[in-house]
Amino acid sequence: MNNPSRLDRLRDAGYKLTNARTVVLNVIETHEGHMTSAEILDAVASRDSSIGRASVFRTLDLLTRLAIIRPTYTAGSATPTYVLMPDGHHHHIVCVQCHQTIEFEDCGLGSLAERLEGEFGVKLTGHLLEFYGICGACSEAGVVDDEV
Amino acid sequence: MNNPSRLDRLRDAGYKLTNARTVVLNVIETHEGHMTSAEILDAVASRDSSIGRASVFRTLDLLTRLAIIRPTYTAGSATPTYVLMPDGHHHHIVCVQCHQTIEFEDCGLGSLAERLEGEFGVKLTGHLLEFYGICGACSEAGVVDDEV
DNA sequence: GATGTAAATGATACCACGTCTCAATATGAC
DNA sequence: GTCATATTGAGACGTGGTATCATTTACATC
Ligand SMILES: [Mn+2]
Ligand SMILES: [Mn+2]
Ligand SMILES: [Zn+2]
Ligand SMILES: [Zn+2]
Numbered sequence: 001m002n003n004p005s006r007l008d009r010l011r012d013a014g015y016k017l018t019n020a021r022t023v024v025l026n027v028i029e030t031h032e033g034h035m036t037s038a039e040i041l042d043a044v045a046s047r048d049s050s051i052g053r054a055s056v057f058r059t060l061d062l063l064t065r066l067a068i069i070r071p072t073y074t075a076g077s078a079t080p081t082y083v084l085m086p087d088g089h090h091h092h093i094v095c096v097q098c099h100q101t102i103e104f105e106d107c108g109l110g111s112l113a114e115r116l117e118g119e120f121g122v123k124l125t126g127h128l129l130e131f132y133g134i135c136g137a138c139s140e141a142g143v144v145d146d147e148v
Numbered sequence: 149m150n151n152p153s154r155l156d157r158l159r160d161a162g163y164k165l166t167n168a169r170t171v172v173l174n175v176i177e178t179h180e181g182h183m184t185s186a187e188i189l190d191a192v193a194s195r196d197s198s199i200g201r202a203s204v205f206r207t208l209d210l211l212t213r214l215a216i217i218r219p220t221y222t223a224g225s226a227t228p229t230y231v232l233m234p235d236g237h238h239h240h241i242v243c244v245q246c247h248q249t250i251e252f253e254d255c256g257l258g259s260l261a262e263r264l265e266g267e268f269g270v271k272l273t274g275h276l277l278e279f280y281g282i283c284g285a286c287s288e289a290g291v292v293d294d295e296v
Numbered sequence: 297g298a299t300g301t302a303a304a305t306g307a308t309a310c311c312a313c314g315t316c317t318c319a320a321t322a323t324g325a326c
Numbered sequence: 327g328t329c330a331t332a333t334t335g336a337g338a339c340g341t342g343g344t345a346t347c348a349t350t351t352a353c354a355t356c
Binding site: 070075104 | 212213218225241244245250254261264268269272276278281
């Protein structure tokens with residue numbers, strides 16, 4: 001059930017494949033879409049209550065550094081939500097009115113990434129692309145434009 | 149010094165143009181690049197020490213809801229940094245090792261935005277594009293590739 | 297399979313960011 | 327100028343995330 005390639009990426013980067021890390025990754029892979037740290041903590045605890053808070057946060061940091069997940073701001077909440085970055089990228093549209101998010105796949109950013117690597121001497125491993133706007137439901141619902 | 153159009157956006161959205169809001173916006177507009185809430189609090193206090201913490205955070209929320217600024221998590225799971233969204237968009241590269249951010253301008257996302265508007269029936273007003281990877285300094289600094 | 301060792305862990309104390317409450321004040325419509 | 331109301335500032339409060347440190351685990355080597 002656990003995507004083995006992600007655990008491989010941990011091992012290949014020199015990190016041990018511990019129980020805490022395996023469970024946290026599994027929780028995130030199992031869940032569709034974004035998760036708050038509270039949701040992750042709950043899900044981890046329900047699978048293995050012996051795993052400590054600190055290790056969950058440490059794992060979230062580690063997975064972020066490995067570009068396996070990414071913290072992103074979602075409206076209304078002071079804390080980030082974490083989202084898997086399959087193949088290193090993720091894209092969505094956020095309605096600034098109702099906060100619904102619409103995921104999409106094609107971004108066509110490969111050539112831009114290459115250009116940036118040359119221009120700035122960086123090695124890029126992933127990206128996050130967020131569009132903001134008003135979703136169809138909200139614009140139909142009579143929300144006047146200048147109220148946003 | 150304060151870009152009048154942004155204050156207009158506040159007023160047009162039905163919010164009062166108060167001293168706290170003007171100073172917070174001015175601080176963010178004056179500063180180049182990303183700011184943490186701590187930096188914003190400091191800068192606001194040094195301009196007008198009578199402005200309270202709560203009002204600063206309330207203003208950050210408001211400016212975010214109006215898509216004038218955007219919080220992004222440039223460092224692990226710590227606190228977000230806030231960045232102006234001139235003309236509704238912003239782009240940068242984040243080094244996942246040292247958290248340095250490199251800003252860039254061209255993104256060429258206009259045609260993608262148009263396609264998405266048709267495909268999902270949304271009205272898009274802006275976007276944030278983040279690449280992550282390893283900056284030149286970090287890869288030279290002996291960080292082995294497979295360690296990230 | 298046993299051994300050694302450094303990385304990783306879990307418990308808990310701790311801190312800081314951000315929120316809530318509420319009386320006082322400033323704003324903008326009239 | 328008057329008034330209604332949005333907004334404010336002070337400060338108590340809560341909660342998400344971190345630092346510490348003794349203990350355990352993973353995994354390389356034999
Ligand atoms: Mn998403
Ligand atoms: Mn930036
Ligand atoms: Zn919506
Ligand atoms: Zn770097």
